[in-house]
Amino acid sequence: MKMAKKYSALMLCAAVSLSLAACGPKESSSAKSSSKGSELVVWEDKEKGIGIKDAVAAFEKEHDVKVKVVEKPYAKQIEDLRMDGPAGTGPDVLTMPGDQIGTAVTEGLLKELHVEKNVQSLYTDASIQSQMVDQKLYGLPKAVETTVLFYNKDLISEKELPQTLEEWYDYSKKTADGSKFGFLALFDQIYYAESVMSGYGGYIFGKDKDGSYNPSDIGINNEGAVKGAALIQKFYKDGLFPAGIIGEQGINVLESLFTEGKTAAIISGPWNVEAFSKAGINYGITKLPELENGKNMSAFIGVKSYNVSAFSKNAELAQELAVFLANEKNSKTRYEQTKEVPAVKSLADDPAIMKSEAARAVTEQSRFSELTPNIPEMNEIWTPADSALQTVATGKADPKQALDQAAETAKGQIKAKHSGK
Numbered sequence: 001m002k003m004a005k006k007y008s009a010l011m012l013c014a015a016v017s018l019s020l021a022a023c024g025p026k027e028s029s030s031a032k033s034s035s036k037g038s039e040l041v042v043w044e045d046k047e048k049g050i051g052i053k054d055a056v057a058a059f060e061k062e063h064d065v066k067v068k069v070v071e072k073p074y075a076k077q078i079e080d081l082r083m084d085g086p087a088g089t090g091p092d093v094l095t096m097p098g099d100q101i102g103t104a105v106t107e108g109l110l111k112e113l114h115v116e117k118n119v120q121s122l123y124t125d126a127s128i129q130s131q132m133v134d135q136k137l138y139g140l141p142k143a144v145e146t147t148v149l150f151y152n153k154d155l156i157s158e159k160e161l162p163q164t165l166e167e168w169y170d171y172s173k174k175t176a177d178g179s180k181f182g183f184l185a186l187f188d189q190i191y192y193a194e195s196v197m198s199g200y201g202g203y204i205f206g207k208d209k210d211g212s213y214n215p216s217d218i219g220i221n222n223e224g225a226v227k228g229a230a231l232i233q234k235f236y237k238d239g240l241f242p243a244g245i246i247g248e249q250g251i252n253v254l255e256s257l258f259t260e261g262k263t264a265a266i267i268s269g270p271w272n273v274e275a276f277s278k279a280g281i282n283y284g285i286t287k288l289p290e291l292e293n294g295k296n297m298s299a300f301i302g303v304k305s306y307n308v309s310a311f312s313k314n315a316e317l318a319q320e321l322a323v324f325l326a327n328e329k330n331s332k333t334r335y336e337q338t339k340e341v342p343a344v345k346s347l348a349d350d351p352a353i354m355k356s357e358a359a360r361a362v363t364e365q366s367r368f369s370e371l372t373p374n375i376p377e378m379n380e381i382w383t384p385a386d387s388a389l390q391t392v393a394t395g396k397a398d399p400k401q402a403l404d405q406a407a408e409t410a411k412g413q414i415k416a417k418h419s420g421k
Helices: 014-023 028-035 049-063 074-087 096-107 124-127 166-176 191-201 222-236 251-258 270-278 313-327 328-338 345-349 357-366 377-382 382-393 398-420
Strands: 041-043 066-071 091-099 142-143 146-150 181-184 203-207 213-218 263-268 283-286 299-308
Touching: 041 049, 041 074, 041 313, 049 066, 049 313, 066 074, 074 091, 074 096, 091 313, 096 283, 096 377, 124 142, 124 299, 142 313, 142 328, 142 357, 146 270, 146 357, 166 181, 166 222, 166 263, 181 251, 191 222, 191 382, 203 377, 213 398, 222 382, 222 398, 251 263, 251 270, 263 357, 270 357, 283 357, 299 313, 299 357, 313 328, 328 345, 377 382, 377 398, 382 398
Parallel strands: 041 066, 041 091, 181 263
Antiparallel strands: 091 299, 142 299, 146 263, 146 283, 203 213
């Protein structure tokens, strides 16, 4: 998934050696000597290995070990770990989306991390919370992302940008002609539609007093969620969204319309910055619009993390590597190479990062957004909710009917698959 919600300061240790000694897990001299000649395997995201190249070299030199970096799509690494871990061919450290943490922990795929509180406090509250299951830590955040608004500056200037979703509806009514469009979003998917539905009071799961998710309290069909879905339906019903952006191929159609200069604005994420730049689009990026009730559209906060495999034969050393890769210095270096917004609080005010329009937009949007739920029950929400929204988009069902059915299906699946917890 996208995957993907501000940052203030706490400095990491002054130098790499001090970072490992003072901030990471304590390592005795005998432990150091026993790590000599070891090899660690890191599964990194596709085309992101360049971001940790220098950090890996420094760690190898410091510990006299070999670190092998293998690039894999980060959202699918847990799938591979299920097979490769038990076979002894998996990684020691992997990277994954925060919303998969709960499922991975339940399946026994991740090692609990034991790191000092001063290390945990380096990261934004939301990003570190994404790594917690039952108050235990299973990873360290490497990057955060939210959806944002991309707009074509050759079609609409920053001063002309509608400030609310309803104003974008009015703008689209004036500009959409069947081949060109004003504003587009993949609102037939809960990942994007929740931005509207939650603004009116909808939610995925309610929370207990301790802040943990309550999977028996599903809010995708409450009054606010239905109101948000009704607003979404208007864009399709009135011909402001093309039929082609519904379903599996919708994302390709939406992105093509933007890169071809056929729509003024779309909701997407920082993962498209490089692609849109290569396409030569003169684009701007900003937070998502407000709603007519004065609330800003929300977004799911996606968190990428470094996690230690439960099958690692060098788990202590692997944990040190995860701490090292995710520290302030290496997070900044990784940003410079990959442009992924770091999760370290103090980097929010770093001029080198905040000069990026995408980083500023993600940071601002984070203020209005919430973590993608990381409990296993979230797996039972995606498909029913998406199916319901597609019937809403195509006019085959009214919002209440569709969302009621989605909630009922999700509850049934949760009961069937997770009631033994």
